[in-house]
Amino acid sequence: MALNSFKFMFFLAAVVLVYYLVPKRFQWAVLLVASYGFYLSSGLDNVAYIIFTTLFTFFSSHWMQKIRDKQNDKIKALGDEITKEQRMSMKKEASNKIKRIQVLTVLVNLSVLAYFKYLNFFIGGFNTVFSIFEWDVSIPLINIIAPLGLSYYTFNSIGYLIDVGRGKLKAEPHLGKFALFVSFFPSIVQGPLNRYGDAGLQLQQEHEFDYNNVKYGAQLILWGLFKKMVIADRIAVIPATIFSASFEDYTGSHILFAVICYSFQIYGDFSGGTDITRGAAQMMGINLPTNFERPFFATSMADFWRRWHMSLGAWMREYVFYPVMLCKPVASLSKKMRKKYGTYAGKLVPSVAAPMVVFFLIGIWHGLSKQYITNGIYNALLISGSVALTPVYEKLIKTLRVNTEAFSFRIFQILRTTVLLFISRVIVRAPSLSEAGRMLKAMFTDIDPFFFLGTDGRIYELGLDKIDMSLLIVAIGVLTFISVLQENGMKIRETLSKQNIMFRWGVIIALIVAIVVFGTYGPAYDAKSFIYGGF
Secondary structure, eight states, X not given: OOTTSHHHHHHHHHHHHHHHHSOGGGHHHHHHHHHHXXXXXXXXXXXXXXXXXXXXXXXXXXXXXXXXXXXXXXXXHHGGGOOHHHHXXXXXXXXHHHHHHHHHHHHHHHHHHHHHHHHHHHHHHHHHHHHHTTOSOOOOOOOOOOOTTHHHHHHHHHHHHHHHHHTSSXXXXXXXXXXXXXXXXXXHHHOOOOOIIIIIHHHHSOOOOOHHHHHHHHHHHHHHHIIIIIIIHHHTHHHHHHHTSOGGGSOHHHHHHHHHHHHHHHHHHHHHHHHHHHHHHHTTTOOOOOOOSOGGGOSSHHHHHHHSSHHHHHHHIIIIIHHHHHSHHHHHHHHHHHHHHOHHHHHHHHHHHHHHHHHHHHHHHHOSSHHHHHHHHHHHHHHHHHHHTHHHHHHHHHHHTOOTTSXXXXXXXXXXXXXXXXXXXXXXXXXXXXXXHHHHHHHHHOOOHHHHHTXXXXXGGSSOOHHHHHHHHHHXXXXXXXXXXXXXXXXXXXXXXXXXXXXXXXHHHHHHHIIIIIIITSTTOOOOOOGGGGO
């Protein structure tokens, strides 16, 4: 049941209606039934895996909670008789037990994820080794399809488990309510990643009907559909055409155009999907975290990653970045570097190690391929290198007397970041890593400005005619205009609600017409699945 289908819209409308009609104490149950109904629409086989993750995580968290409660009861029973050393010893013993359970549960959950995402990669690796040694052995690849939302519900479950293990949360006593947190239907396909202490508790709360929630949620869904169906699905044919061919078939201008189109495609697809998700949740009074904040206005790659897939970034910071920065090996190396080379060198160690680990993991999360891993390392080097070279940048800016508050300097920062981002996009989207290198070279050395003007007609030979291209330019112009307003602090939906009724409904009707005519029924329409649904 695709999020941009009429079937999903009817399903959502029915769920919202029942949600507000039933007694409030049963609202969570309505969402649980709806979530499993939505999940069943993707196939009966998939349900077994989400049930396994739910049960295994639920009972493991209770096991950890029981150990912590037992330890606290013992300390409380001893009262003033307990010494500081005894208290520390008891806490350490309980902590070690909890960590063992935590590590086991995390590894089991990650093993399920790895089985679906990486099994054929390892089979291919074994077959390569067999062929090198000329052994007459070949393991057949397995036709395996990952369950719907596997990465999202696995990461949500692991985050919950770690929070319980750290003592930040108490284990949820109700299995059904925990199952709802894992399976909540709007966010299971596209995210965002949710924290139990936020979204999980909201799902359990009773919600009064609020017209503004329903109105703002519906408007956000429309905006998401516009980005997905009018921009992303329409523009997708261009990068698909150019990146599927050998680089010799096209000039650097073609490749640059494909990269620009792909950047809009993936943003429209992914951010559009999460807008639909967040809008659907808001209609029921549930506020999911923002996942995108106008990433094309980023002034550095670090800023870009703070604006792009923000819930994954927050998850990585909490459960990977800071633990790596504070772990004993990194702290020990940092101390040695500080003694030998000074304070600056010591500070660099965690600043380099943590991004390298985070972006390597993000790379392999997308897929075990040279391109994804290379892209992860590329981003890690940019971010850690930026930290390492901060004193050099500051000295250079001071020497050249650059006004960093000027608008022109921000434009320079955005353009610089865009170029670095385009390199990243070529790395992951090219047919191979070697092709990516050749495409990048052509992109920087073989540019014809007249190609982009369309005077010779070559730009219209890539899947979109003049009408489609014009519609696309207008749609991207609308997206850019709205993004500029948001970047300057305007809250679009709230501002729209304060306008006269004719203007308000004119905007809404225009958006609906654009989606229905130029998206769903437009000339280049293809009912594509969401790109990040595959992860």
